[in-house]
Amino acid sequence: MTKEAAFAGHYAAHYRQVRALCRQLLGTADRADDAAQEAFARAYRAYASYDATQSFAAWIMSIARNYCMDLLRRGSKERALFGSEAEEAAAAESPGVDGLGAALTAERASAVNAAVAKLPERYRVPLALAYFGDADYDDIAKTLGITRNHVGVLLCRAKQLLRQALTDADTDIRGRALQEEPS
């Protein structure tokens, strides 16, 4: 099989997954479309260095992830991107924010996704890496250039905000989150 045919096969098989990761990391569909194309373009150029005994999915996902991270870093004042660990930790521990309940588990996937898309970047990115990209804390810490504990704090915060958003949406207008899901 030629390189082109092999690559076309990989593209068809992994595009949606890559696009979804880009969507989670970048937040908007437009940016995700472009980023997914760019990720595959980079993979195409570097295809010679791809070790066929390894998983293509893992390889392309890491390319996509790195590219998205580059974009995010470029688009923000790098130091502020993930906030201060201490402040975040304080926010996470502050009383009353951890209202664990049925909010998250009872929701439909589309509502959860809509809420995730609305999260600020600093929470959305680690969340996507951890629960979509299946990266462990060490990976995420390395990718984001923050400490391992900071990752834990951000994830905890992310989930708190998600619960908050979903509870608000429920009490506000039931189902609004469902309709407003950005495509």
Add this chain to the structure above:
Amino acid sequence: MSCPSPVALSIHADGESSARESRVIEQHVATCSACRARLEALRDETFVLRRALRDVEDVAPIPQFVPPPRARDFVVLIASIVLIGGFSQAFWSTVSAAIPAEVGWLSPFASDALVGRVIDITTFIFSEGTAMLTATLNFIGAALVLAFISWIAFSAGRRRVFMGAAAAMLAVAAALPSTGHAFEVRRSEGAVTVPAGETINDTLLAMGQSVTIDGDVNGDLLAFGQDVLVRGNVSGNLITGAQTVTVEGTVGGTVLSGARELSFGNARVGRDLYGFANALEIASAANVAGNAFGFGESVDLEGRVGVDFRGFGNRVTIGGAVEGDADGYAGTMTVQPTARIGGNVTAHVDSVGDLTVADGATVGGNVDEQIVERERRRNHYETVGYYVNQVIRLAGAFVTGLLLLWVFPAVRTASLPNVVAVLQSGGIGLAAAVTMPVAAVIFCVTIVGIPLGLLTFLAGAIGLYFSKAVIAQIIGRGVLSNPERPAHWAMTLLVGLVIVIVAINLPWIGGFANLVLTLVGFGVIVSLIFARLNRGQLA
């Protein structure tokens, strides 16, 4: 101990706590039901979150992957423009001349009458050779410069080297004047005129409702509009497309013209004339120094043709002088009393009596009426010579096909997996065969200026020429398909060619088979080239 913090618990739920921390939390949870419930909820939450994120219902279609451009693509692009541009220039004027007689049957243009024009290509090279060589060298030089500039610009864009971009801009600016004066464009909603007394020392592209040329054009003239009238002098070739085209002046080169009504009055044509029209008239005052080819519902020759005349049409009438042979592929062909024909008169007609030669007409050679087509062909099957010819044809095609597959290995694996692919390729082949010359003319005038000519013409002709070899290879592979032990490509080519030869010699449907196979094969070639271009892999 006190309850663990929300963060610690969240980290623990993700399975990311340190070993020591884990032990502490587990011990605590064993005794604290509130924390146990929280931990349980967090784990459920993680599960739901993972599932939700993955559950993105992505119904949008997967877009086409566009491979990143490479420097090579620019070279290929420029090379293609060169090829296509030049191809168009020479395509029409030499289309029938470039095909070697022995394997001429592979060509869709093959016909007995055209085989005789092989000699023309030699003449063409000698007469046009010097000027063409100069133009060719200039053109290749310009193309290389352009390629180099593009490459610099491309590299600069990639590496964000500002200097490189600036250098490229400068180079482009420097290169522009040399291409800028290559042709002149005159465009108007209404009338475009070159009045008497005005001289244009360039190739002129004129487009307008009406185009009237009374002055002189020292170069080629390309004129498009509703009415085109040429009364002045054109030193080069004349290419026109319009509803009515009237030529009253002098054209130094070849005339290629398509129109509903096409007439040559007091016109002088230095080389050949190719006219496509509903009604084509070459009046008695007109003089064509080279060959004249007329395609139309009615083709009427009253003037003089310096070499051969060929008329394709429902009614072909000859009342003027033809120094060479006069051939008609016609419903009816009439040679009037005023006609003087130096060579043979041959009519390819449906039935005896469709050719009329008036008593007063002078014919230097023989008068021959050839009845097309079916009766004659059927008789062929009974002669030995027919089969010998077919074997010779097979051998010729096999050798050229081998050469093709050897030079372009990609063709060996070209395939048409299903009926849709066959139809698609046929469509592409038809579209390419029809639109290529048109697109090429546009390229020719808008981008490349005076094009290459012979060399590039060959590239286009070769595509059509080899289309049957390509289709034969595909058919052969289909017949000999054996996934475990694939047959050698030479073998599949041979088998395929045998089938193709049989198919195109079938009575009644042979001509149709010929056309279809040619178009499908051509479509495959075009697709292959485009696929390669898209992937930037034209090596």
